[in-house]
């Protein structure tokens with residue numbers, strides 16, 4: 001079975017992270033599948049809304065760390081950057097149902113979603129610094145904007161996780177539900193959106209996003225250059241190797 005499930009029904013295209021043995025961590029092939037699915041959903045007039053979901057135990061553990069180590073993304077046309085640009089520019093409503101850990105891109109992708117529903121077990125984290133990396137997906141712009149600078153510094157400099165209630169308080173999440181109800185609730189909202197006039201939805205989203213659409217893409221490209229360089233540097237290599245060897249990283253020599 002595929003690691004990204006794509007299912008369209010009643011105008012809603014649902015993209016499911018489905019790699020449970022690796023905590024739904026995302027490989028280059030999965031980013032490629034996500035980018036293709038978004039492109040297809042945009043082109044398909046019968047799709048009016050896209051939903052991201054994982055399982056009730058895990059949204060995603062973020063980028064596959066073995067991939068970071070052995071086949072890091074090379075350049076702006078790599079699958080991850082194709083996905084992130086497609087996400088930021090996606091013109092129809094995006095809904096997410098998040099339960100369990102949402103690590104790295106699992107959290108940063110939510111800043112591009114229009115509505116986010118979380119299980120009360122959701123744990124959001126952006127541990128880029130702890131991996132010797134920097135923010136991606138325009139999170140260096142969008143996280144301080146939504147959380148305020150000091151809470152953003154806790155999340156991005158300290159890499160501290162925050163839970164569903166905190167995400168609700170800052171506005172990253174629309175509603176917190178029992179984990180077994182989150183996906184169903186997100187589907188019901190997506191269907192509600194899908195029943196509305198698509199041209200009005202798209203124009204409203206475009207107008208809400210217009211003010212900083214160009215800036216988001218520029219920041220994303222800027223971050224991408226730094227991120228790409230840092231992936232090959234000693235701090236990141238040590239962090240990835242330590243994760244694979246199940247030990248704490250030692251940054252004293254890098």
Ligand code: COA
Nearest residue numbers: 021022023025061062063064065066101103104105127128
């Ligand atoms: N990349 C590759 N493999 C990953 C992974 C990732 N991001 N996250 C988890 N896995 C793998 C583990 O290596 C392990 O594989 P194994 O069974 O073959 O040894 C399996 O998934 C289970 O992970 P484990 O860490 O034992 O699960 P857990 O329930 O104790 O913890 C997480 C879950 C998500 C908290 C933890 O796995 C984690 O922190 N992952 C790394 C997150 C990360 O730093 N992502 C990069 C962000 S940029």
